[in-house]
Amino acid sequence: IFPDKQDGTVLERQEEKLKPPSMHKVVLLNDDFTPMEFVVMVIEEYFGKDREAATQIMLKVHREGRGVCGVYTRDVAATKVELVVTHARQAGHPLQCVMEEA
Ligand code: NFA
Secondary structure (H helix, E strand, O other): OOOOOOOHHHHHHHHHHOOOOOEEEEEEEOOOOOOHHHHHHHHHHHHOOOHHHHHHHHHHHHHHOEEEEEEEEHHHHHHHHHHHHHHHHHOOOOOEEEEEEO
16 A cells, blocks of 8 residues: 555655644533533533543533543534534533634
8 A cells, every 4th residue: 555666756745744633622611500410411422431430520520610521533523512512402501512622
Protein backbone atom coordinates (compact mmCIF):
# COMPACT_ATOMS: atom_id res chain seq x y z
CA ILE A 1 0.00 0.00 0.00
CA PHE A 2 3.02 2.30 0.47
CA PRO A 3 4.48 3.76 -2.75
CA ASP A 4 7.69 2.37 -4.19
CA LYS A 5 10.46 4.71 -5.31
CA GLN A 6 9.06 4.98 -8.84
CA ASP A 7 5.87 6.85 -8.09
CA GLY A 8 6.47 7.69 -4.44
CA THR A 9 6.36 11.48 -4.89
CA VAL A 10 2.63 11.98 -5.18
CA LEU A 11 1.63 9.69 -2.33
CA GLU A 12 4.41 10.96 -0.09
CA ARG A 13 3.12 14.52 -0.56
CA GLN A 14 -0.35 13.35 0.35
CA GLU A 15 0.94 11.65 3.47
CA GLU A 16 2.76 14.80 4.56
CA LYS A 17 -0.47 16.79 4.37
CA LEU A 18 -2.55 14.39 6.46
CA LYS A 19 -3.14 15.76 9.94
CA PRO A 20 -4.74 13.85 12.76
CA PRO A 21 -8.33 15.03 13.31
CA SER A 22 -8.78 17.75 15.93
CA MET A 23 -10.22 16.32 19.13
CA HIS A 24 -13.01 17.90 21.15
CA LYS A 25 -14.08 17.49 24.76
CA VAL A 26 -17.79 17.09 25.42
CA VAL A 27 -18.54 18.86 28.69
CA LEU A 28 -21.62 18.81 30.91
CA LEU A 29 -22.41 21.94 32.95
CA ASN A 30 -24.09 22.05 36.34
CA ASP A 31 -27.48 23.60 36.97
CA ASP A 32 -29.81 23.66 39.97
CA PHE A 33 -32.71 21.74 38.44
CA THR A 34 -31.73 18.69 36.38
CA PRO A 35 -32.11 15.58 38.57
CA MET A 36 -28.88 13.75 39.39
CA GLU A 37 -30.42 10.48 38.22
CA PHE A 38 -31.18 11.97 34.78
CA VAL A 39 -27.58 13.18 34.42
CA VAL A 40 -26.23 9.73 35.34
CA MET A 41 -28.56 8.13 32.78
CA VAL A 42 -27.44 10.55 30.06
CA ILE A 43 -23.76 9.86 30.75
CA GLU A 44 -24.36 6.11 30.62
CA GLU A 45 -26.46 6.27 27.46
CA TYR A 46 -24.49 8.75 25.35
CA PHE A 47 -20.94 8.35 26.63
CA GLY A 48 -20.76 4.60 27.20
CA LYS A 49 -19.90 4.79 30.89
CA ASP A 50 -20.99 2.24 33.47
CA ARG A 51 -23.11 3.40 36.39
CA GLU A 52 -20.13 3.91 38.70
CA ALA A 53 -18.13 6.01 36.23
CA ALA A 54 -21.23 7.96 35.22
CA THR A 55 -22.00 8.73 38.86
CA GLN A 56 -18.45 10.01 39.44
CA ILE A 57 -18.69 12.33 36.43
CA MET A 58 -22.14 13.57 37.50
CA LEU A 59 -20.83 14.34 41.01
CA LYS A 60 -17.84 16.19 39.58
CA VAL A 61 -20.18 18.35 37.48
CA HIS A 62 -22.43 18.91 40.50
CA ARG A 63 -19.54 19.92 42.80
CA GLU A 64 -17.17 21.69 40.40
CA GLY A 65 -19.57 23.15 37.85
CA ARG A 66 -18.42 21.15 34.86
CA GLY A 67 -17.02 17.80 33.85
CA VAL A 68 -15.66 16.09 30.74
CA CYS A 69 -17.71 13.11 29.54
CA GLY A 70 -15.44 12.17 26.65
CA VAL A 71 -13.13 13.36 23.88
CA TYR A 72 -14.11 12.82 20.24
CA THR A 73 -13.55 14.02 16.71
CA ARG A 74 -15.45 17.23 15.88
CA ASP A 75 -18.46 15.63 14.20
CA VAL A 76 -18.93 12.92 16.81
CA ALA A 77 -18.66 15.49 19.63
CA ALA A 78 -21.17 17.81 17.92
CA THR A 79 -23.63 14.95 17.46
CA LYS A 80 -23.36 13.94 21.12
CA VAL A 81 -23.99 17.54 22.24
CA GLU A 82 -27.08 17.72 20.03
CA LEU A 83 -28.46 14.37 21.18
CA VAL A 84 -27.90 15.14 24.88
CA VAL A 85 -29.45 18.62 24.68
CA THR A 86 -32.43 17.32 22.66
CA HIS A 87 -33.02 14.51 25.17
CA ALA A 88 -32.78 16.92 28.11
CA ARG A 89 -35.21 19.43 26.57
CA GLN A 90 -37.69 16.68 25.70
CA ALA A 91 -37.54 15.61 29.34
CA GLY A 92 -38.03 19.22 30.44
CA HIS A 93 -34.57 19.69 31.97
CA PRO A 94 -32.21 22.65 31.45
CA LEU A 95 -29.05 20.48 31.36
CA GLN A 96 -26.33 22.13 29.26
CA CYS A 97 -23.81 20.22 27.16
CA VAL A 98 -21.05 21.91 25.17
CA MET A 99 -17.96 20.98 23.20
CA GLU A 100 -14.51 22.57 23.26
CA GLU A 101 -11.26 21.83 21.50
CA ALA A 102 -9.20 19.39 23.57
N1 NFA B 1 -27.08 20.14 40.52
C1 NFA B 1 -28.13 19.22 40.16
C2 NFA B 1 -29.01 18.91 41.38
O1 NFA B 1 -28.62 19.15 42.50
C3 NFA B 1 -27.58 17.92 39.60
C4 NFA B 1 -26.80 18.09 38.35
C5 NFA B 1 -25.57 17.45 38.22
C6 NFA B 1 -27.27 18.88 37.31
C7 NFA B 1 -24.81 17.59 37.07
C8 NFA B 1 -26.51 19.03 36.14
C9 NFA B 1 -25.29 18.37 36.03
N2 NFA B 1 -30.19 18.32 41.13
